[in-house]
Amino acid sequence: MGHTDLSDNFVSAQGSAAEAPLFVLSFRHRDELASAVSHAGWHAIAARRADNAEQRFLASFAMVAVVDARGAFDDGLAAVRSLADAVEINAASLLVLVSRTDVDRLDELVAAGATHYLASPFKENELLQTLRFAERHAVRLAGGLRAIERRREIDVEGVLAWQANFQSGRATISEALRRRLGAASRDISMIALLNQLVDRDRRAGRMAIRRIFGDGKPTAFTHMLADIGGGEERVAQHLRLDRTRGLLFGTIERLDHDSEAMARGGRDALTGLRDAAAARRWIELRLGGGKFYVLLFHITRFEMINTAFGRDTGDALLQSIARQIGPLVAELGGKRSIVARTAGAEFIIGIEGLVDADRVVLLAEQLSAQVERPQLTGAHLIALSSRVGIIESREDDASVGDLLRRASAALAEAKVSDDSRVLMVSQERHESAARDAALQADLRGALDRDEIDILFQPQVSIATGKVMGVEALARWRHPEHGELGATTLFAVAEQSDYLQALSAHIQQRATRLAANWPKSLANLRMSVNVNAGDIGLKDFAENFLAMVDQSGFPRQRLTVEITESGLIRDLGPAATLLADLRAGGCRVAIDDFGTGYSSLAYLKALPLDYLKIDSKLAQDIAGSTRDRIVVRGVIDMARALGLAVIAEGVETEEQLSLLAREGCNYYQGFLCSGALTASGLERLVAEWPLT
Known part of the structure; x- marks a missing residue:
């Protein structure tokens, strides 16, 4: 790894500014909190233990320190006290997250040195706004952004740090690092600095430098660092690129047992599987080497479990799933494989060696089949569903982030696929990304070009x-x-x-078309879909009803359909919205019931008129006795709540007969007709038999 190569990388790496560092100390929610702030653009330097917190904060060069004291107030208070002097001296902000039950102890936090607080429960956007306020506070304290940059120089007492100018090929090291290395001067060549890496760690360093010159984002890697006495210890090297001044900064964190495990990648505290850092490290070590596969395994709509039964039941279920999938992966991949839980109900699986794609897909199918068996947790028998996205490594994978973005795209495609719960994205599928990008561009003009048609699928009593x-x-x-x-x-x-714009267009177009139906269709009801994003729009119900009135279609003949995922994502606003729509004269249906876990508790709490059984569940009724019992249970539950039941996807007389026997009220599907134009609907109604 020579000076010339790195200089070339630097010169070609001009672009946007790097993410701002954010120091996070969270005793119980480290991974979730770090993930949330990282997605919002901060570079999280996260810890779970308060040991050496002051030194870690100084080494992070962060303007904001976050202490998450939720459920651990006394530990959080002690951490605030230990950080307060460093925060004040460096003109930073100290944000404390507290449980609602601890708000009456805020005076203790203020006395200890906290500058901002946020009480749970809070939404992610509330956290991000609070962080921005804290960041602005720090900027003003420090005298502006230029002062912040000056403060991020390497001369912080006791910090092992360096900065390099790749135009000159020289590096300046901190006094603490000079003493550690036994160097005669703080000014050394970049080559001499890089030679401090032992052979087995040079590949990790090379990949880290390529990453930061590639995307400009802060990165880190672990390596052994020798000292003047001949000893060595494992450290974490944090890299940050300042494109404006042409400098690369490095800060070295000495690792204790806990933080070393975190940097290498440790264990998920809940499941005992490896954690996200371990998965990233596993991938990082294999970039540019032999072939390997990465699977993103996602339990769909798992948040419903936590909402319906509580987090303890959800946690127990995740532990059970971890025990089931670990042996299956080990059987195929052996010691070269890894299974890690990232966050929530998502897992990363890595497999390398002489394994072909078909066997990897088979493994994914086996994992899904295992998880989708009814899971017994305590007194609850719970049915789950899953999706898996699979990718194969490529020689041009420049970073862990690039590879995981491809895996995330594969998982996203699997989530919306009607054909398969497992999706492997091949090179050919990867090349289709250009087509997807073109479709996204085309969609923005499709509404103006009148390319979106509205069709109507009949619903039969x-x-x-x-x-x-x-x-x-x-x-x-x-x-x-x-x-x-x-x-x-x-x-x-x-x-x-563009989802909200499309949704509004479809709703408006459908009601206008239906308002002009001929008299033969004048008694038909019409259902339109409302998506989860609509729920969050201010005054949606009022604006929606005004749109219906303007179209001329009667409110009393309109049904609004919303999916389970839309309801459960934010139950409070959803309940208010549905109540407003019903009060305005519309009826309300819950759509795709049975695709995830369906809670009796929230069905009782919501103002509903119809329950629509998902097509897969309706089609399963002609399968086993067990499938019929499940459908019967859903229909009985709806009847007990006074809801009419509509079965989707009915294709055969056998399915219809069984649904009728169980008490289903209405059906739609190809047994009657697919989606029709208005004129086609008129002909069907005129010809459709009454019995």
Whole structure:
């Protein structure tokens, strides 16, 4: 790793500024908190233990220190006291997160040195706004951003640090590092500094430097560091690039047992599996080497478990899942594999060696099948579903982040796929990303070009055989790719942050079309979909009802459908929205019931009129006795709550007969008809048999 190569990297790495460092000390929520702030653009230097907190904060060069004292107030208070002097001297901010029950002890935090606080429960955006206020406070204390940059020089007492100028090839090391290395001067060549890495750690250092010159984002790696006495210890090297001044900064963190495990990648405290840092380290060590596979394994809608049964039940379920998937992975991948829990109900699985793609896909199918068996947790028998995204490593994977972004894209595609719960993205599929990007660009003009059609799928009364209503569905007439269905359309809209605009267009277009139906359709109801993003819009119910009135379609014939995921994501606003819509004259249906865990508790709490059984569940009724019992239970539950039941995806007379026997009220599906134009719907209603 020579001076010339690194200089070339530096010269070609001009771009946006790097992420600002943020020091995080969280006794119980480190991974979740670090993930949240990292996604928002901060570089989190996170710890779970308060040992050497002051020194770690100084080495981080952060403007804001966060102490998460939720559920551990006394530990948090002690940490605030230990950090207070360093925070004050460096004109930084000290934000403390506290439990609501500890708010009456805020005076103790203020006395200890805290400058800001936030009480739980809080939403992620509230945390991020509070961090921005704290950051602005620190900037003003320090005398502006230039003063902040000056403060981030290497001369902090006791800190092992260096800065390098790649135009000159020289590095300046801190006095503490000079003493540690036994160097005669603080000014040394960059080559001499890099030679401090022992052979086995040079690959990690090379990859870290490539990463930071590639994307400019702070990064880190661990290595052994020798001292003048001939000893050595493992340290973490934190790198930060200042493009404006042409400098690369390094700070060296000495690792104790706990922090060493964290830097290498330790264990997830809940499941005993490896943690996210371990997974990233596993990938990092294999970049540029032989072939390996990465699987992102996601338990869908797991938040419903926590909402319905409580976090203790959810945690017990995750522990059970971990015990099940670990042996399956070990059987295929052996000691070369890794299973790690990242956050929530998502796992990273890494497999290397002489394993072909078919065997990896088979493993993913086995994992999904194992998890989707009913899980017994305490007194609860819980059904789960899963999705898996798989990628194969490539020679041009420049960083762990690049590879994980590809894996995340594969998982995202698996989540919206109707065909398979497991999706492996090959090189050919990767190349289709250009097509996806083009579709996202095309969608923004599709509304203006009138390419989005509204079709209507009939809903039939099982008792009378009459068509009683329709569901409005969207199709995209793409000039190049032909007709694209709702799954593709909404996936593209979500990826391009165009979901709300598309949703509003479909709602408005559907009601206007239905308002102009002929008299033969004048008694039909119509259902339109409301997505999870609509729920968060200010005054959505009021604006929606005004739009319906303007269209001329009667409110009393309109049903609003919302999915389980939309409800559970933010139950309070969802309940308020549905109540407002019902008060305005609309009816309300919960859509796709049975695709995840479905809670009786929130069904009782919400103002609903219809329950729509997911097509897969409805089609399963013609399968085993067990499947019929599940459907019967759903219908009985709906009947007990006074809800009418609509079965989606009905395709055969056998399915319809069994649904009728169990008490289902309505159905839609190809047994009657697919989605139709308004004229096609008119013909069907005129010809449809009454019995």
